[in-house]
Amino acid sequence: MRILIVTHVVRKNDGQGRVNYEIVLAALAAGHSVTLLAAGAAPELVQHPRVCFVPIGESRLPGKLAQYQMFAWRCGAWIRSHRQEFDVIHVNGFIAWARADINAAHFVHDGWYHCGFYPFRLLRSFYDAYQVIYTLLNIGCEKWAFRHAEVIVPVSHTVAAEVRALGIAPAQLQVIHNGVDVDEFAPGTPERTRFGLPSAPFMLLFAGDLRMSRKNLDTVLHALVHTSANVHLAVAGILHNSPYPALAASLGLTERVHFTDMVMDMPALMRSVDAFVFPSRYEPMGLVLLEALAAGLPVITVRTAGGAEVISPRSGIVLDDPNDAVALAAAIERLASDPEYAHRLGQAAREVAGTLSWQAMAERYLSLYEQVHARRTAQSLPAGCATASVEL
Template sequence: MKLCIVTHKLLKGDGQARVNYEIVSDMLQRGHEVTVCASSVAPELLARSNLIWRKVPVKGWPTQLLKNQVFAVLSTFQLLRLRQHYDVLMVNGFITWLKSDINAVHFVHSSWIKSPAHPFKLKKNLFGWYQLSFTLLNSLLERVAFARTSQLVPVSHKVKNEIQAVTARGNPNVIMNGVDVTEFHPDQNVSRERWELPENVPLALFAGDIKSSRKNLDSVLKAMQDVKELHLAVAGETQGSPYVKLAEQLGLSERVHFLGFRKDLSELMKCVDFFVFPSRYEACTLVVIEALASGLPVITTYESGVSELIEMEAGFILHHPEDVAGLATAMKRLATNAELRSVQGKKAREVAERHSWSTVAAAYMQLFEKVSAEKKRGSYGAI
């Protein structure tokens, strides 16, 4: 099979890039020829003889908004005359002007703009106006992309519902994100010493972009005031983040430990007691599934698509991200009950094992074969 995937990046580092990395890795391992239209690709994949990289340069453009539009135009010209040579062309949201066979949807801007946590609704400054412009434009363009594909693949049922709110397209095929269950796994022998974290105290972990209000670290810090025995490790780039100062103002400096951006998250997760991530909007964030695989009970919200994976025995799901009292109650229960943590942690691992990357890749492979067979029986047309 000849497969083409259009994605900004093909790396293990984050979100959409990681999902596509795992899909491509599996397809290459199966012996398929994969063409990737991207700005950057992991070196280990470039070493594979059956991978073709069609580079889309966007470096030097001043904003992400411009980079995305330049990428869309350049990728269209790169693949316009080649798309008929591929058995399957998969894109990710609005990323190109080409008509696609499959569109994997990792984020719905039309829903994000309605959130009270959208930056423009919080502060109508220059950054807020830029974010409004970014979201409005992408809301329009994603509808074009949704209409110009044969198969929509939302990464959660939450995203599926959001798609169906803006398009009349059939019944999207949900394929949730996965996790490397060998990289992320429980291990009680990892010491906290390397991160200079206190031993013999209950320790929660928050990980994500702590410059963004969307991840909701502010509610976690407010809830910490009522959970006196709990310490919190925070993994995320602190430069430009308002939450270091907020922790100081709330008198939490001794119990909240800012660790900066971490590449050793799989090891860090082995030495904490539970994971807290009450996001205000999420599609299907990988870090929560990674926490489940690490055997950690998880506290999140129904606004996070990944909450669909968290059976009640594997953690707590808040009905609303602004429920600081409910968040504090859940945190206190886990901080003070080692037996509850153990029971929920085992269940969390069981849930994650059903969502390994090999399982996710197999679901995509099945979809690729289905779409390829349908194309052989007819044509979806050109751009």
Template sequence: MKICFVTHKVKKGDGQGRVNYEVIMEALKEGCEVMVISSELSEDLQNHAMVEWIRIKVPKIPTVLLRYQIFAVTSAFSIWLRQSSIDLLVVNGFITYARSDINCVHFVHSSWVKSKYHPFRERKDIRTLYQFVYNRLNAILERVALKRTRHIIAVSEKVKRDLVFDAKIGSPRISVIHNGVDTEEFYPRQANRSNYKLDEHMTYALFAGDLNSGIKNLDTVFHALSEVEDIHLLVLGDPERSRYPKLAEQLGLGKRVHFLGYRKDIADIMPLADLFIFPSRYETFSLVILEAMASGLPVIISSSCGVAELLSEDGAVVIEDPDDVKSLANVLRELVSNPKRLERMALLAREEALRNHWGVMANKYMEIFQHSTNSDRLPVSKQA
């Protein structure tokens, strides 16, 4: 079987790109030939004998909207030229004007554009207006692409609900396969805090995310932290041009919040912390939560995170309202004062992650792919 994957990136350092990478590696392991139509491809796949890479170089023009349109048109033409040699065409959302067999959906523009957390609803300026127009147009193109595919794979039940209620896609056409995690890269280990000038006896929470976006909700974390003693916060993300360093000072948290900057060695940073906190306001899945759990960190997240579907009550704390400062403060206060519960949650978090490694996810994708070539009716997976 020759599978053609159409996506912008296939590489380990990217969320959607990592999923594509792992699925392609599993397809190769099972003896499939692979064609990749993308702008970026991991170097090890570039040199693989069973991989054909059709590279689309998109010119550096002003907006992402125009660049993606160029990719969509060019990729469709590339597929048309090679359609006789392709057994299965796998795409991500609206990415090409070609008709696909499988569409793997990580984000639903039809839902995001309606969200109360969309930047245009919080602040109206040229930048957020562009984002609104971009998302609105993509919502229209997304529906067209999804109606022209045979089957859809959603990364969470949350994404499936968004597809059904906002993109108006019939539920029987949708399978749910949760993303995975590298449990060998992310694992519990001892870290030397003194190398980072951190107190060996202090409780540290960890936050990782875009510091120029309010969606990740670091402001609520700061306000909750200001109500709880004996806990510090490590922050991963680029603080340049971010408002959060100033907010930390205003709340009197200057000595308790440690901005570590953007890091590629996040697997080595996670063991510095005692717990992971990520009460995002809108998150279709979030790999970083599973990575924290694989590292043996108890997690505090919001119900808005798609990964919450995987978590047991004993292994994580899920807050219903991401903006509820008091609830978040109460959870932090209880965990800081209960180290035995933290230890128990850490063990359960690692166990949850081990059940959701990349191999488990990739095998489920391949089951869908195999069914698609042997049957007109694809199975509907209800769990990761």
């Protein structure tokens, strides 16, 4: 097949970019050719003889609103000029003013806007007004993009529900969960000293953007107050402009909360802790959650975190209310006080991750490509040709 993938970047160290990176690798391994319409792509892909990289330069217009619209206009114009050269056109959300065969929905702005935890208000400040306008414009653009795609691929059932809320027919949706590197993220020898963590306590890990309230570190800290002193928390994320070190100090948790700042070697950090806590107030599909499962960590999360849907009581603890610090504390204590139970959850978590490898994810996308291509080919044949070919 001749495949066109349209996105901003295709590389390993980017969430959506990694998804597309793995799809490209699988497509090349299967003998297909791939064209990448993007602002950037990994050098090892660009150098491949069956990859054509068409760079779309970043606009110099001020603000993301104008820049994204210019990017989408340029991509749309290129697709319309080259559409007949491809068997499958795969876009990601609103990325181009053009029709597509497949649209992968990684994030739905309408879901974020109506989730109940949207932090911005139109009349509060200029910054808030800009963010609201930016979100509303994206809602409109995403509706257009989804309505101009044959198949929409939400990355979780949480995202699928948000897409359906836009009026998209369920028959158009096919959920494909994001993947995880089950070899890179795997149980192994702890390295607590390397990360400045004490060796004795039961160590939880929280990882995420420490400047965003939706990640919900505040509830984790309030829950920690209600747990035994043997329970500590490692917090991985950029500390600049984060309010959480001050909150931890005000709660008397300075000795029990260990801020590591940005960690580049997350697999090693995950091998160094006992459990992962992820009560995000809103999450389409958290890659870090899948990484924790692959690392064999017992996971405590909440239903508002996309990805929680893959966790059963056998492989983790899923709470109903992301703001219930008491319930979160009880779940933490259960893990900390029962090492055998925590170990069983971790083993089952690793098994779940095995079904969500990058290879498994990429193969699901390729299978969908083949279905779409076969359907388009059948539709283009004269009447009776498809039947004749089957009879042969």
